[in-house]
Amino acid sequence: MMTSVDRENIDAILATDCGSTTTKAILVERTGEDYRLIARGEAPTTVEAPFEDVTRGVLNAVREVEEIAGRKILDGETIVTPRNGGEGVDLYLSTSSAGGGLQMMVAGVVKSMTAESAQRAALGAGAIVMDVIASNDGRRPHEKIARIRHLRPDMILLSGGIDGGTTAHVAELAELISAADPKARLGAGFDLPVIYAGNIDARKIVEDRLGDKTALVITDNIRPVLEVENLRPARTKIHDLFLEHVMAHAPGYKKLMSWTNVPIMPTPGAVGAIVEGIAKEEKIEVVGVDIGGATTDVFSVFQGVFNRTVSANLGMSYSISNVLAEAGIENIVRWVPFEMDETDLRNRIKNKMIRPTTIPQTLEELLVEHAIAREALRLAFVQHKLLAVGLKGVQQQRTISDTFEQETSGETLVNLETLNLLVGSGGILSHAPRRAQAALLLVDSFLPEGVTSLAVDSIFMMPQLGVLSTVHRRAASQVFKNDCLIELGTCIAPIGQGKERSECLSVKLSSPTGETEERKIKFGEMALVPLGLGADAKLKYELERGFELGQGLPRSGEIKVRGGVVGIIIDCRGRRPFLLPESREKLISKLREWSRAISAYPE
Amino acid sequence: MAHAYTPGLTVTRSVLLRRERKLPLKGKVLVKLGDKVTAETDVASTELPGQVETVNLSNILGLPPADVGGCLLVKMGDHLKNGQVIARSKSFFGLFKSEAKATCECTLEAVSDITGQAILRQPPIPVKVTAYIDGKVCAVKAEEGVTVEAFGSFIQGIFGVGGETAGQIHFAAQAPDDALTDSEIGNDVDRKIVVGGSIVTYSAIERARERGAKAIIVGGLDDKDLRTFLGYDLGVAITGSEEKGITIIITEGFGRMPMAERTFGLLKELSGKKASATGATQIRAGVLRPEIVVPFDGAGEKDIASLPSSQGLSLGSVVRVIRQPDFGKIGKVTSLPPELRTLETESKVRVLELEFASGEKVILPRANVEIIGGE
Numbered sequence A: 001m002m003t004s005v006d007r008e009n010i011d012a013i014l015a016t017d018c019g020s021t022t023t024k025a026i027l028v029e030r031t032g033e034d035y036r037l038i039a040r041g042e043a044p045t046t047v048e049a050p051f052e053d054v055t056r057g058v059l060n061a062v063r064e065v066e067e068i069a070g071r072k073i074l075d076g077e078t079i080v081t082p083r084n085g086g087e088g089v090d091l092y093l094s095t096s097s098a099g100g101g102l103q104m105m106v107a108g109v110v111k112s113m114t115a116e117s118a119q120r121a122a123l124g125a126g127a128i129v130m131d132v133i134a135s136n137d138g139r140r141p142h143e144k145i146a147r148i149r150h151l152r153p154d155m156i157l158l159s160g161g162i163d164g165g166t167t168a169h170v171a172e173l174a175e176l177i178s179a180a181d182p183k184a185r186l187g188a189g190f191d192l193p194v195i196y197a198g199n200i201d202a203r204k205i206v207e208d209r210l211g212d213k214t215a216l217v218i219t220d221n222i223r224p225v226l227e228v229e230n231l232r233p234a235r236t237k238i239h240d241l242f243l244e245h246v247m248a249h250a251p252g253y254k255k256l257m258s259w260t261n262v263p264i265m266p267t268p269g270a271v272g273a274i275v276e277g278i279a280k281e282e283k284i285e286v287v288g289v290d291i292g293g294a295t296t297d298v299f300s301v302f303q304g305v306f307n308r309t310v311s312a313n314l315g316m317s318y319s320i321s322n323v324l325a326e327a328g329i330e331n332i333v334r335w336v337p338f339e340m341d342e343t344d345l346r347n348r349i350k351n352k353m354i355r356p357t358t359i360p361q362t363l364e365e366l367l368v369e370h371a372i373a374r375e376a377l378r379l380a381f382v383q384h385k386l387l388a389v390g391l392k393g394v395q396q397q398r399t400i401s402d403t404f405e406q407e408t409s410g411e412t413l414v415n416l417e418t419l420n421l422l423v424g425s426g427g428i429l430s431h432a433p434r435r436a437q438a439a440l441l442l443v444d445s446f447l448p449e450g451v452t453s454l455a456v457d458s459i460f461m462m463p464q465l466g467v468l469s470t471v472h473r474r475a476a477s478q479v480f481k482n483d484c485l486i487e488l489g490t491c492i493a494p495i496g497q498g499k500e501r502s503e504c505l506s507v508k509l510s511s512p513t514g515e516t517e518e519r520k521i522k523f524g525e526m527a528l529v530p531l532g533l534g535a536d537a538k539l540k541y542e543l544e545r546g547f548e549l550g551q552g553l554p555r556s557g558e559i560k561v562r563g564g565v566v567g568i569i570i571d572c573r574g575r576r577p578f579l580l581p582e583s584r585e586k587l588i589s590k591l592r593e594w595s596r597a598i599s600a601y602p603e
Numbered sequence B: 001m002a003h004a005y006t007p008g009l010t011v012t013r014s015v016l017l018r019r020e021r022k023l024p025l026k027g028k029v030l031v032k033l034g035d036k037v038t039a040e041t042d043v044a045s046t047e048l049p050g051q052v053e054t055v056n057l058s059n060i061l062g063l064p065p066a067d068v069g070g071c072l073l074v075k076m077g078d079h080l081k082n083g084q085v086i087a088r089s090k091s092f093f094g095l096f097k098s099e100a101k102a103t104c105e106c107t108l109e110a111v112s113d114i115t116g117q118a119i120l121r122q123p124p125i126p127v128k129v130t131a132y133i134d135g136k137v138c139a140v141k142a143e144e145g146v147t148v149e150a151f152g153s154f155i156q157g158i159f160g161v162g163g164e165t166a167g168q169i170h171f172a173a174q175a176p177d178d179a180l181t182d183s184e185i186g187n188d189v190d191r192k193i194v195v196g197g198s199i200v201t202y203s204a205i206e207r208a209r210e211r212g213a214k215a216i217i218v219g220g221l222d223d224k225d226l227r228t229f230l231g232y233d234l235g236v237a238i239t240g241s242e243e244k245g246i247t248i249i250i251t252e253g254f255g256r257m258p259m260a261e262r263t264f265g266l267l268k269e270l271s272g273k274k275a276s277a278t279g280a281t282q283i284r285a286g287v288l289r290p291e292i293v294v295p296f297d298g299a300g301e302k303d304i305a306s307l308p309s310s311q312g313l314s315l316g317s318v319v320r321v322i323r324q325p326d327f328g329k330i331g332k333v334t335s336l337p338p339e340l341r342t343l344e345t346e347s348k349v350r351v352l353e354l355e356f357a358s359g360e361k362v363i364l365p366r367a368n369v370e371i372i373g374g375e
Helices: A054-069 A116-123 A140-151 A166-178 A201-210 A234-247 A253-259 A267-282 A322-327 A329-333 A342-353 A363-387 A435-446 A460-471 A471-486 A584-599 B057-061 B063-072 B201-211 B223-230 B259-268
Strands: A012-018 A022-031 A034-044 A092-095 A102-108 A129-133 A157-158 A193-196 A216-219 A287-290 A296-302 A305-311 A419-424 A450-457 A485-493 A502-508 A516-522 A526-529 A537-545 A557-563 A567-571 B010-021 B042-048 B053-057 B085-088 B099-101 B106-111 B118-119 B125-128 B136-142 B145-156 B160-161 B165-171 B192-195 B215-221 B246-253 B274-278 B292-297 B320-321 B332-333 B349-357 B361-365 B369-371
Touching: A012 A054, A012 A460, A022 A460, A022 A471, A034 A054, A034 A460, A034 A471, A054 A253, A092 A253, A092 A267, A092 A460, A102 A116, A102 A140, A102 A166, A102 A234, A116 A129, A116 A157, A116 A234, A129 A140, A140 A166, A157 A166, A157 A234, A193 B215, A201 A216, A216 A234, A267 A287, A267 A296, A267 A419, A267 A460, A267 A471, A287 A363, A287 A435, A287 A460, A287 A537, A296 A363, A305 A363, A322 A342, A322 A363, A329 A342, A329 A363, A342 A363, A342 B223, A342 B246, A363 A435, A419 A435, A435 A450, A435 A485, A435 A567, A435 B201, A450 A526, A450 A557, A460 A471, A471 A485, A485 A557, A485 B165, A516 A526, A526 A584, B010 B042, B010 B125, B010 B136, B010 B246, B010 B259, B042 B145, B053 B057, B057 B063, B057 B085, B057 B099, B057 B118, B063 B085, B099 B118, B145 B259, B160 B223, B165 B259, B192 B259, B201 B215, B201 B223, B215 B223, B223 B246, B246 B274
Parallel strands: A012 A092, A102 A129, A102 A157, A157 A193, A193 A216, A287 A419, A419 A450, A485 A567, B165 B192, B192 B215, B215 B246
Antiparallel strands: A012 A022, A022 A034, A287 A296, A296 A305, A450 A485, A502 A516, A502 A537, A526 A567, A537 A557, B010 B145, B042 B125, B053 B118, B085 B099, B106 B118, B136 B145, B145 B292, B160 B246, B165 B274, B274 B292, B320 B332, B320 B369, B332 B349, B349 B361
C-alpha cells in the first residue's frame, strides 16, 4: 500500500465504494487542468456467500467502468497501478460500509439503568442492538450464554455499576461473556471486540475474565454516578473498533486493503468529509444524508459544529423491514398515493428484506419504495436531532427524578430555519428516475423551513470523492462541483398554519434574463417555479398573516434564490406542525396533486 | 449492472453435508470419531453455571454492607439448602434478631461489601448438544464438540423462524400452489415436518403446533401472520432462537408464493423420510438461510462446496423472478442485451429476456432474478 501520493503526476484515479448492497466504481481523469468524471460502474457487493470476497464485486464494478470508458484498467484480476501508458490508473482508493452495518450486543447490570445507557451509547454509535443482556433480565445464565453465541455480534459493550458501586454483577456479566466465548461474525480466528465502560473498580475483574479471550478495550464508565450519563467515550471506542476490527475482517478486505494506495475509509466518514468541506468552504449550515441498504447516515454542520449519526437499522434493503417496525405501517401508507392493502404492503417490504438487491420494475413498486424511504429518512433525522447536541452536552446531566426518562436532554443544534443546504445521497435519492422525486423525498422527510437549497449526489459518488479529498483535494473538489453535486433548486416553505385553500404566499420571480413569473400559492398547495441550473434570481414575496420564512425575514421582501434541475419548489403545506389529511381519500388526492405540481412522477 | 450474481437457493438431491456441533462452553464429547449418530443423539454435554439469585443481606439484617461479612454463618463456596440461614445479625441484648436465608438450593458464591448482596448460584444446568442430522461423526474437537457429516438431499429456504428440529416429512398439499389451511392439518401431524404449497395461514400454524408438528415448510407466508405468530414486527432478519414450539421455513417469499416445482418435487420424493430442519436465518454479510436436510446412506457424492453456485447469468440459465410483477415465476434466459433499457419507472437498467414455460417472454431487470442453484 502506497502511503505518499505524488499529486502532480496523477492523471487517472479509480475510486470504489463497497456498500452493503452495491459496489460503485468511478474513474476520474485529468483533461487539461481539470479533473472530470469519465465513467461509473456498479455491481452487487460480494461480501456474502457464495463469494465472501469483497474484491469480486470491486472487479465486476471496475469491469463495467472499463466497458463504458473503453479503457483497460485491469490486468486479469489486478488493478494496474501505477498507470502504464494507456492502461491502469495512477491512484486507487476505496471506501466501505459493506457488512450489513454494525451489529452489537450490550450488557449492563440493571436493565432499566446501566444496560439502557449502554444501549443508548451503542445506538448513538450507529449500531443495531441485537440484544440487551442484564443481570436482572429474567433469563437464566445459560440462556444468556446461548444467546450471545447464537447472535454472533460484531462487538459487545459491557457496562455496569456506578463508579465505586457493586462489582459482583459486573463480574457475573463478564463471566457470562467469557463462558460464551463468542466468535466474531466476520473473520474467524480473531478475537471479538468487547468494550468495558462500567464501574471503574471492576476493571481488573473484567480484564481477568475477558482479557485473554476477547479484544478487550476499557473506557470511561457510561454511568459514573447515577445522575450522569457519559456516552461519548464509549461511542468513540465503538467507532474505532468497528473500523479496526469488524470492517477489516469482512471477507476479502485484506486483499482490497493491499490494492488501495491509501487506507480504506468508512463510507460515513468519507461522506462526512465532503459535507463538512461544503459547509466550511461556503460558510453555510448544511444537512447531508446518505441512505443506503443497511444504514442511513445523517451529517450536519450547524454553528460550525459537525455532527454525524449512523442509523444502522434504517435502510432500504437489509434494514427495510426495520423501517416498517419503527415507523409503523400507517406512517408508510400515508405516503402511498393509491389504495393499498396492508397485507400486500407488508409482504412487499419483507420480500425486499429477504432479497435485498432487487429493484422496482413498475411505477407502483417505485412509489412504495419512495414511501418507505421517506420514513427511513424522517426517522434517521429524528435520531440525528436527538444526538446532534453541542459539545457542552458531552456529559448529559440527569437528575434522579428523570433518570428513567428516555429523552435526550440538551438542546439540539439542528435548526431547520437556519439550514442553507440539504444534500441527499444514496441509491434511492441518486438513482431516482426523476430528480424531482429526490427533491420531493427530501422535502417530505426533512421538512425544511423558510428558504433552503436542495442538492443531490448525481450518481452516488460522494463516498469516493470523500476519500479522494483526503489525498487530492483539488481533484475531489473539481469533480464534486462539476459532476457530482446536482443542484435541484430552492425550497421555500413558509412556517405557520392556515385554512385549506386560503391565501398563503405570493411570489414574483425575476430571472437574470429579464423574464418574470408571478404565482399565488394557497395553503395546502405546492408549486414549481422554473429556474434553471446555475441561475440566480431575485424573488419578491409576500406572506399572509400567520406565516413567516424564519431568520427574522419580514412578511414581504426580496430574497435571492438559486435555480436547479428541478427549480424553485414552493411548499405551502405548513410547518410546525406539518399535517397530512386524515381521510385516506383526501390524502391520496393531495399526494397526487403535490406530485403533479412538481412533475415528480409519470402520470 | 453488467454482472448479476444473485446466487439463489440450493435445492439438491444428493450432496455431502457437514454440520459443526459445538457446546456453548467447554465440556465433554460423548461420541467418537466414526460413530454413527441420529439427529437426536447427544454428541456433547456440559454443565453451565447455575442460575444466580441475590439476597440483599444488608437490607434484611439492617446493617451497612461493610458489616455484613461479620454476620455470615456459612463460608464462600458452601453448599446451601433452600431456607438455610446464611447470616444472622448480632442482636441488641438478644432482643432483635434478623436472619437471611437461602432462597434456593445453591452455593454461596460471593458477598459484596459494597452493596451487601449475597450471590447464590443454583446447581449447574446440564446442557446437551444433539447431532442435528443422522450421519457419522467425522471430526472431534476435544471438550468442544464434533462435526457430523451425512449424504443427503439439501434444500435451502429463503426465510425461517424457529430453531433446529427433526421429523418425518408429511405432505399436506397436493400441488405447489395449494394453500395450507387448518383443514389440511389432520391428527397425523404429530412430530412431523409438514409440507404445504403456496401459503400457510396463521390458523394452520396454530393447529399444527397444537397437534405436535415439528415444522412447516411452505412457499409463502403473509407477514401479517408472521407478526401475529411472533407477537412482534420482525425488524432485522436474524432468527432461529424463537421458542414458539414449531419451526417455519418459507422457500419462496412473503405472500402467496407457489413452491418452486423443483423444491416441491424433491420434497414429494422424500415424503415419509426423516428430515432435519432449522429456521435460523441471517440476512446480512455471512448470510445464513434456513435449511432442510434429508440424510441417506450413500458415498462418493459431491461435497456441498463443489456445487456450481457462483456462475454468472448466461443464455439458458434457469432463473426465478424475485420481484413483482412476475414474482415467483421460473424461466429460461433467452437474451442478455448489453444496452440499458428504460423501465416503466423511467429507470434505465441492464435487463434480460426471459421465457416462461408458457412460452411468454418478458424483459426484466437483471437484478430481479436469481439463479436456481444446485443439481
